Amino acid sequence: MINPSAGAINIDFHVNGKSYSMQVEPFKTILEVLRDDLGLTGAKKGCDDGNCGACTVIMDGKAVKACSLLIGQARGKKITTIEGLEDENGLHPLQKAFIDRFAIQCGFCTPGMIMTAKAILDANPNATEEDIREGMHGNICRCTGYVKIVEAVEAARDQMNR
Template sequence: MSIIDKSFESIIVDLEVNGKEYTLQVPPYKTLLEVLREDLNLIGTKMGCEDGNCGVCTLLMDGMAVKSCSILAAQANGRKITTIEGLEGKNDLHPLQQSFIDNFALQCGYCTPGMILTAKAILDENPNATEDDIREGLHGNMCRCTGYKSIVRAIEEVRDGKYKEACGEV
């Protein structure tokens, strides 16, 4: 016996992902994370805990950091989505991406896309974020390899303008 109501087998969802428009027909129970990875082949957004606790799946929706495993694709209808694939600077890498590399703020890289997009949301909301602001903003994004000292340092260097000339404005 199926627990899925067949009268709602699929819905139409319009998304703008990384500046490109998509109209997709998806099951109503499919998450934004699943749509990105399975339907759009944007695999930079990772799946971690599947219940919104680890932050691995964080992306930007209308500029706000959200956990895509906890959002149905239908809830993202008409929204602007930015994934790690859509985050670029003038010279390929976004300043946050370059700073994470330079500051060894990544090891296995699994949490890195979510961390970088969360960091962008923090700095977009508060360009003068203090260390405490950054640490508070990262709450809910877990890293098991690197630790947070290098991650915070990478974000602070972007905040302080170290990468403006190399990568363009944040």
């Protein structure tokens, strides 16, 4: 059991290209720090045990479940959240494809889906439908049948490979 009276720890990490140095309670998750301390609410608290994928962010190039990692595990890491995808050119191709392909229903799972899809396409720019479906297996959507989500990822893949 973690002792909440253990005191704060110093943590240095990067989020969406910005450096942070802060003191936080060691029992806080990355998700809690992102949402509560940094005000980045795109990653959602769904199941709170790493099964639904709503909290997915990219840490040092890999999709991770932010609800299941303690903030100390982010020390020195580079984290990208859904808020960090848009740039001076506008929405990321994945964000645009999800909108254009109607891959969003209630939207709760969407940030995690997009971040997982980004990690898939970053690792394999030519990911097949099977690669995408396999890579997305840790993300749950209660509204769609996943068809539109996969179509959106494929459309973004094609756009990004032009």
